[in-house]
Each structure stands twice: as C-alpha cells, then as structure tokens.
Amino acid sequence: MGRIDLHLHTTYSDGTWTPEALVADAAARGVTLIAVTDHDDIGGIAPARAAGATLGVRVLSGVEINTEVGREQIHILGYGFPPEAPALRDALAALRHARLVRLRAMLGRLAALGYPLDEARVLAIAGHGSAGRPHLAQALAEAGHVAAPREAFDRLIGNRGPAYVPRAPYRPEAAVALIHQAGGIASLAHPGKLGDPVRIINMLADAGLDALEAYHSDHAPAVTARMLRYAAHFRLLVTGGTDSHGPDGPRVVPVGAVAVPDAVGDRLLRVLERI
Numbered sequence: 001m002g003r004i005d006l007h008l009h010t011t012y013s014d015g016t017w018t019p020e021a022l023v024a025d026a027a028a029r030g031v032t033l034i035a036v037t038d039h040d041d042i043g044g045i046a047p048a049r050a051a052g053a054t055l056g057v058r059v060l061s062g063v064e065i066n067t068e069v070g071r072e073q074i075h076i077l078g079y080g081f082p083p084e085a086p087a088l089r090d091a092l093a094a095l096r097h098a099r100l101v102r103l104r105a106m107l108g109r110l111a112a113l114g115y116p117l118d119e120a121r122v123l124a125i126a127g128h129g130s131a132g133r134p135h136l137a138q139a140l141a142e143a144g145h146v147a148a149p150r151e152a153f154d155r156l157i158g159n160r161g162p163a164y165v166p167r168a169p170y171r172p173e174a175a176v177a178l179i180h181q182a183g184g185i186a187s188l189a190h191p192g193k194l195g196d197p198v199r200i201i202n203m204l205a206d207a208g209l210d211a212l213e214a215y216h217s218d219h220a221p222a223v224t225a226r227m228l229r230y231a232a233h234f235r236l237l238v239t240g241g242t243d244s245h246g247p248d249g250p251r252v253v254p255v256g257a258v259a260v261p262d263a264v265g266d267r268l269l270r271v272l273e274r275i
Contacts, residue, residue: 004260006035006060006268007077007189007213007241009249010048013038013064013129016246019048022255027055031256033265035062035241037077040095041129045083060272063092064189065175068167069203071159072195074188076175077213077239080272081184088182096130098168103131109163110136110156115145133157172200173207180208185271187211187239191230192223198230205234211268215240215260217253237271238264 009015010022017025019036026034034057036048045061052059063078081088107117117139125142126135136157137149146152156163172188179186186209191197201212214227215238231238240260244253 002256002259003031003262004033004265005031005241005244005256005258006033006062006079006239006260006265007037007064007216007243008034008062008255009038009064009243009245010036010044011127011129012036012041012044014132014134014245014249015129016248019044020051022246023048023051023055023057023059026255027057029254029256032056033058033060033269034255035060035077035079037062037064037241038129039064039066039132040092040099042083042088042092043128061184063088063179065092065095065170065178066167067170067172067175069172069200072200074172074194074200075190076172076179077187077189077211078175078179078182078184079187079211079239079268081179081182085182088178088184091178095170098170099130099132102165102167103136105165106133106136106157106163109165110140113156113162115140115143115156115163117143117145172204176204176207176209185210185237185268187213187237189213190216190218190243191227192216192219197227201230201234201236205236209234209236210271211237211239213239213241215258215264217242217244217258237268239268240264 010019036044049059065076067074122139137152140146140152176186212231242253242258
C-alpha cells in the first residue's frame with residue numbers, strides 16, 4: 001500500500017466516491033497525498049480539500065482531460081493549477097456541454113433501436129458529473145434492456161456498437177496547452193495502455209508535456225519499468241496512481257493500491273512550488 005495516489009475519481013465524473021468519502025478512505029488507508037482527477041471536471045477539488053484539511057490528507061488540484069488522436073483515446077492529467085482559473089473552468093464547461101450533446105445523440109440512437117431511456121434518469125445517475133457512457137450503461141441495465149452495464153458496452157454503446165457516437169474531436173496538444181495556461185503541469189495518463197506510446201510521448205513532448213504516469217493499476221511491473229525509461233529518455237517527470245473509481249466502479253481498485261514511491265510525490269511538489 002502506497003502513501004501517494006495521484007489518479008482518483010469522484011462522483012463529479014464517473015467515480016462512485018463523493019469527494020469527502022474518497023478522502024476519508026484515503027486517510028483510513030494511510031494515504032497522505034492524493035489528487036482528485038475527475039474527467040473534464042474540477043468541482044470535486046474544493047470539497048476534497050476541505051475534508052483533507054480535517055483528516056490530514058493533502059489534496060492536489062487535478063483533472064483528467066479526455067482527448068483523441070484518430071480512433072485512439074488519449075487522456076491528459078493536469079496537476080497543481082488554481083481550480084478557479086477562468087480559462088480552465090470555461091474550457092472544461094465547453095467539453096462537458098459537448099459530452100451532453102453526444103449523450104443526447106446516443107439516446108436517440110438507442111430509442112431508434114428499441115431501447116428508450118429517460119434522459120433525466122441518466123443525468124440523475126451521473127449526479128454532479130457530466131453524463132457519459134458509464135451512466136448510460138447503468139441506465140440501460142436499470143431499465144432491463146441489458147443484464148449488466150458491461151453488456152451495454154458489448155452490444156450497444158461500445159466503440160463499434162450501433163448506438164455509439166464519437167466524441168467531438170479534442171487534441172491532446174490542446175489539453176496540454178490548456179493546463180499550462182491554467183498554471184499547472186500536464187502528464188500523459190496510463191501510457192502503457194496506448195497502442196504506440198513512444199509515438200504519442202514524442203508528439204506530446206514536442207507540445208510541452210511535463211510528465212508521464214509510469215505507475216498505474218493497469219501497468220504490470222515490466223510496463224512500469226519501460227515507462228520509467230521513457231520518462232528518463234524524454235526528461236519528463238513521473239506521476240502515478242490507481243485510477244480508482246471507488247468501491248462500486250467497473251473495476252474496483254483500492255485507493256493507494258499502487259505503490260508510488262515517495263520520491264515521485266516529493267519531486268512533483270517541488271516542481272509545483274516553483275511555478
């Protein structure tokens with residue numbers, strides 16, 4: 001069990017912890033430095049920080065911005081920005097609106113296929129966060145259209161499903177630039193899951209990428225070692241975390257389950273203090 005977890009989701013995106021519950025769980029597990037990195041949303045940072053001040057958990061500002069290059073999904077993590085930064089706030093609001101437009105298009109396709117859903121119910125499932133495919137899958141299961149959310153992805157809303165609608169294009173270089181504009185640093189999330197990580201890292205290093213998420217719950221030890229070599233080669237900082245979505249997420253990973261070295265957190269904090 002590590003003391004650092006820099007990749008965590010709450011109910012402000014697709015996580016199942018409230019920010020307060022996430023911090024309480026981190027404290028109970030002895031995790032003392034975390035980052036709330038909700039998808040395209042920074043609303044969970046303030047309540048997490050308030051809880052952290054009481055429970056002795058330092059909470060870094062964070063975000064995970066969903067981007068694409070062709071058909072490949074590339075996620076960019078941002079750290080250390082002031083959450084009230086207007087440029088970041090406004091850009092994320094625009095991304096969330098694009099997600100709502102996409103959701104409505106998918107609801108239309110599902111209805112045409114004979115799987116009608118109530119938009120209000122999907123939004124209620126999403127709660128604070130912007131609604132996306134995980135919430136759609138949950139609504140499909142709840143309505144009895146599929147046996148489980150995983151089946152919704154397999155049959156209907158996966159990337160090759162009949163109700164799939166692609167995201168509005170948003171490039172990772174734009175996400176890196178946005179995070180820098182807001183005063184933060186940008187890290188490439190779970191690069192070991194990419195088809196050709198070297199190509200993407202090289203492209204984003206040229207765009208000013210600051211760090212690489214070498215430690216991740218989906219990275220086997222050999223993958224982590226390879227990502228550490230890439231980080232050294234491209235002179236990038238290292239970040240790491242579980243990518244936990246809470247106890248009821250699609251893939252349950254406990255907070256702090258990835259052993260991120262203390263040195264990773266120490267170096268990140270030193271860099272953030274200088275910008």
